[in-house]
Amino acid sequence: MQRAEDRCPDTRERNQRDMTMTLQRIFSDQDKAQIEERGLSVEQAMEQIRIFREGAAPLKLNRPCTLQDGIFVVGEEEGGELVRLHEEEAGAGRMLKFVPASGAASRMFKDWYRILDAGGLQDEDSRTKFLRDLKKYAFFEDLKSVLAKAGRNLDDLLEKGDVCPILSTVLAADGLSYGQLPKALLKFHLSPEGSRTAIEEHLVEAALYVKDAQGRCRVHFTVSAEHEGAIQEFLRRIDEIYEKRWNASFDLSLSIQHAHTDTIAVDLEKAPFRDLDGFLVFRPGGHGALLENLNALDGDIVFIKNIDNVVPDSLKPSTVLYKQILGGYLIRLQRRIFSYAARLTEGGLTEDELSEIIAFCRRDLCLSFPPAFNGASLSERCRQVFQRLNRPLRVCGVVRNVGEPGGGPFWVEDETGALSLQIVEEIQVDSNSESQRSLWRAATHFNPVDLVCGVRDYLSRKFDLRQFVNPRAISIARKTEKGRELYALELPGLWNGAMADWNTVLIEVPLETFNPVKTVEDLLRPQHQEK
Template sequence: MFSAKDLVFIKERGSDLNTVKEQIKNFENGFPFLEVIQAATVGKGIIQLDGSHVDEFVHFFEHQLEKGISLLKFVPASGAASRMFKDLYAAVDQLENGASEAEVTQNEAIQTFFDQLTDFAFYADLEKTANKPIDQLSKLEILKLVLTESGLNYGNLPKGLLKFHQYNEKSRTPFEEHAVEGALYAKDKDGRVKIHFTVSPEHQEAFETHLKEVQNTYQQAFEVSYEITFSQQKPTTDTIAVDMQNEPFRNDDNSLLFRPGGHGALLDNLNDLNADLIFIKNIDNVVPDYLKGETVKYKKALAGLLLNYQKRIFSYQQVLDERHYTALDSKFYSEASSFLENVLNVKPPTNQYYSEKEELYHYLKQKFNRPIRVCGIVKNEGEPGGGPFWAKNADDSISLQIAESVQVDLSDKQQQNIVQNATHFNPVDLVCGTKNYKGESYDLLKYRDPKTGFISYKSKDGKELKAQELPGLWNGAMADWNTLFVEVPILTFNPVKTVNDLLRKEHQPD
């Protein structure tokens, strides 16, 4: 299957031959579906906080901050934002192939784009780039000014560097909005704000340049000092591609093709970071200042809830670590088991009651000694993506998981009904605790489920291929974490998937 040249190539990439062979086995055998037991709902896996509880957890978080806990904001920043401009690219193609402007604007998205062009935060930049007034340009010229290097080049830039929001005479990128958010809820007691962005190699220099342009402005405005760092998806997390017969896909020069392993590859980047609390949020889920209040409040509340629950988890970790199973009485076992099952929502394997003390001791020790995450969950309003479920794990225990639809066997009527009855959605709003009671960081790679990757179909150079994505960062990559779901207001979820999403009132000036 592999030549001597292939083996050298694999080694030079920093890849491991056994891992590559395992990936090919995954293509051959496929990934098993995740068995969802039921949708997580309010009172059955999803915590719903009233106002007093929100305030209580915010206060607890702020009190812990005074004690000196370290914070970090982790932002997966995308590659080029080309998908955000899919409709614009289609319009360019039509116009270049002879379609009239009237024909192109029959597409409602294109008509809206031109009708509200002046409402985009990047409009002022568009005017500066144009060699004559915008109203004297053809629609094709305007589209090219937005998308290509002759203008703003937005089709080739990452979302983090696009102008999203207008503030009087100034505008902000998502990068800047995350810096502002960081100052509002991720500032430590010494006034430091640590933010880590994962970026594409071709965009890191542009991010670093943007940071130099804006850092002092926000440091002075919020009286903080920023420690902003970047990393790239590691080539060692790329996965091999195969042809339709599951043989390694060959490029025209006969070399092997490796492809990025999806956002699950960022688990390696996350694993390299060191903080007591890590906030995770997507690059495009930001709002103007006048709407930030709810986001900040609930971020602090989620963090306070995690710290509150983690305090008790740490107490169990320490007892189980320091005392022999025979030295613990039945009251301890009963309380610890109840907390694990009824608060952390980890149900033991069916018909497994761990009647022997030693068995129960090892089970509890394993389940408590894991990273913890609190996931903000919003009511489902039809957005695509994963949701909160009760699911069966590799050891047959049942716990809370974020599941993507691709992970579930939707040809099974029962599984399909469970997914259709889901009431909530995962907006990627996480607070994570990645250390044990001793302050030692977990090796996060040990807590993912390798069987939760998935296979997609692509093409290259006119040839079909199969690609493999690693377990997703917030689903399979965190499958073996202790997980809590908390309902947060829908207002805290405002992603930008298409350019016209920037016209929603949540992204417009007050």
């Protein structure tokens, strides 16, 4: 049923004015100064609280993307041609790798913290398995060395089944400090040259698919402010080693999530959440805030991949092959898009020429046009087609859905009924609608965050990526802050709402290219154990 305020614009406007006046009274002069110090305006903070009170608008799923209905498959012969295209443009220096790397390792070890709090493993079988598996971790030798410096023998602890000193040494600041480090600096794998951290594995990958003809590899990491110095120092120590080993010149850069992308938190009554000293609490706006970092880069073709999705050398060939296939697919599309965009700006197209471009848009980019499109004049249709083509482009690898948590590809309807391809997270789905939940459960594919992005237009000008965001694709989550519950607001996710108005193409890639590490036990999976 339509609400009274929706039927009457005057009522709706009056309610909005009343809410604005109420929100303005919420903030003290101290609050306003705190807000502005973060680079936010009071109006932005009020708008965020208004979103909390009105709720996030769910997306409307039309159907899951499936093979031949939004998801393309690349054959072997076609793949070879795409690899050639990728190598050609990589050699020309167009490639850059963008790695969100601010994730803390503490979440990986939640089970180990629980065991430590419980005073060890009481179950004999669990204890035996833990002690047996310990030797499989890439950080085992480091653990042994740190214990030895403290006057303890790891072999003795293993023989006695004494779990707590081992866990404490792995996690504590006076040990390996893995409970305080970012994932980027954890040792993930063994290699012929020794153990490698997650960040080192990304350097190796970069040398294999973004290196140009002069050997230059451009890699950008987004990191948390607290770990920026440690990561910079680590990269300085290993840079020369990897340059010699992989015959490359690494152009490495870091950025942190900007404070002005943080969002205000509210309590369970939707009032501003305050710490024990009475100050407003702000929280990071989620990975969608990294759009600012991506937008600030001098990029052209940008690969995006999470810090924890890496494999040892034995599995890299498949990973690299499909990165090259995704890159080649984007380049092939770009060449057609750029040619058509230039032709549209020249003017003078015939109906047949425009029909060819429209067919490309529908067939190759899965684009749809509004109902009134067909009845519009030739010049108006040319304008609309150009507007749809002249956008950032992303080619997303998707894998078969095997139950991993995370988003997936869907056809989504906007308020006009037009369809678009989107990567959707479960929190964006209407939980009160059984039909929408049923569509969510019917997804056949999963988003492994395996993207290659074209961020320049047909004249090689950088797009302003902030112009292609769906600002309504926010999400609200219930969190805790030092034991107190609150609601947190996350900005449109980097590969969700932040790229909602990009041109999107989905390519199926093998499941073996997706190997995230969400818990420390994931490192025991065969994919992370070097053969």
